Every structure is written in structure tokens, then in C-alpha cells.
Amino acid sequence: MKLDQIGQALASCYDNLVAEGIPDHLAALVRRVDHAERTAPLKADGPEARIVLVVEDERDTRELAESVLEETEMRVIGCDSAERALSVLQERGGDVALVFADIRLAGAMDGLQLARAIATLWPRTRLVVTSGVEPEPGVALPEGAVFIPKPWRAFDVLVEAERAARDPSPPVS
Template sequence: MQLDQIGQALASCYDHLVAEGIPDHLAALVRRVDRSNETPSAPGGRPKSRIALVVEDEQDTRELAEGVLEETELRVIGCDSAERALGILQESGGDVALVFADIRLAGAMDGLQLAHAIATLWPRTRLVVTSGLDPEPDVVLPEGAVFIPKPWRAFDVLVEAERAACDPLPVIS
């Protein structure tokens, strides 16, 4: 029997078990299994449908940014290259509200090239570009893009995520 089938069986018995009394550790397990089948929710209980895309080749930094953005109304997806980010955008571009990308990335395309491609192909996506180095003087960010230097503060990232989440979706005609 697969683990998810065991979890489903436990979840179906949960109400009955609670009435009879259930050990706390088993109740916690059943609740965790039951929640794993739900759609991720935003802090108000609303389903997370819009996406925050974190593009960072350093795993620890990417995981930190993902952890910060998990506190928002956005569903968070992380990737280590611009090419992977473009693949996600091709699948879900209309749902991507925020792209938080490092300038230096693994792969052939850097974060600035990614930002310009997104600004052209998905202009409603909020762009935040970050780097531990100041951009060269001749570097031009796409219109509306924001630069946040590393080490960035979680508050600054959350402010941009809030702006992205509150931005109304375009009207489809």
C-alpha cells in the first residue's frame, strides 16, 4: 500500500478518531496529510494562483528568497537559470506576477537579458533585479524594473511582492 493511500485512509477516519480521542502525534500527521491535498492558500485562505518566480543560481540565496515570498499571496517557484525561468513563463506567463532575478545566472542568458525578454513578452509582470555588484554604468533596466542590491532586506522584497500581488490582472477582451 502506498503512503498516500495510507494518508487518505487516515484522513477519512479523522472525524471518527477525534470523537474517540486520538494521540496528538497521530492527529498532527493526519492534518498534515489532509493539507497536502489542498491548493496552496494565501494568508486570507484564498487560493494562491498568481506566481512569484525566483531566478537565482545560488541555492541558499534562492531558498531564502523563496522562503520570504512564501509569506505572500503568491505561489512561489524557484529556478536556477534564465532558460528555466523562460520555460515556466511560456507555460504560465499570464499567472506570473513577479520575477525576482539575480543578474548573474548559470546558463547562456543573464538576469538582465531575462528581464528585457520578460518586459517585452510579459509586460504586466513586475521585475525585480538583484546583484551583489553594482550594475555597470551602461546597464539599462527595462522600464518599471526595480534594482535591489544584495544583501537585500526581506522587507524590500515583500514590498515588491505586495505591489505585484495587488496589481490588477489585465482585462481580457
């Protein structure tokens, strides 16, 4: 079976789940699996580890995105605010390949402000911004950033993660 076919099958399964919200029993299962994986040795850790940051203040949605992105070879770190994401970036910015952030976040910064800061300070990081509403007219995403509307499909998120892992931006001169 080709990767595209697998992705399409995953996308159709997740479409209904994301659109309807995550049932409590599934959210509990995702949390248990997530805890088990976090206590297990990481697939790729150390100085060469690539990182995906998921920035979402709604816990169930963040955990769903984390579980989707854990299908990649990259290490996944969830953050509930832009400020927490910036603190991870300050520590490991060169290892962060992708930031997947909601526009509406708890805290002083929103996802668009976070995306602009990342585009300026870590220009090699791929940016994916998501929201249940389109960005306001006249509000531009940073160059190269991708917008995926909610409810997002797992396939679309995985495609962007693959691009981040496969085609990192060229070095900044």
C-alpha cells in the same frame, strides 16, 4: 501591530542573516520547511493562482528568497536559470505576477537578458532584479523594473511582492 512594524522587525532579523550568509543548519531547516510546504496543499492554486518566480543559481540564496516570498498569498516557484524561468513563463506567463532575479545566473542568459525578454513578452509582469554589484554604467533595466542590491532586506522584497499582487500592470492594448 501594523504591517510596517512587522516588516521592519523582519528586515532587521534578515539583514544580518543575508549579509553573513546562511548557516548550514538554517539552510537545512529552510529546505525541510520548503519540502513540507510543497507537499502540503497550496493556499492559492488553480487558474486564479498568482505566481512569483525566484531566479537565482545559488541554492541557499534562492531558498531564502523563496521562504520570504512564501509569506505572500502567491505561489512561489524557484528557478536556477533564466532558461528554466522562461520555460515556466511559457507555461504560466499570464499567472506570473513577479519575477525576482539575480543578474548573474548560470546558463546562457543572465538576469538582465531575462528581464528584457520578460518586459517584451510578458509586459504585465513586475520585475525585480538583484545583485551584489550595481549594473554596469550604460546598462539600463527595462522600464518599470526595480533594482534591489544584495544583501537585500526581506522587507524590501515583500514590498515589491505586495505591489505585484495589489497593483498589477494595466492590460496591454
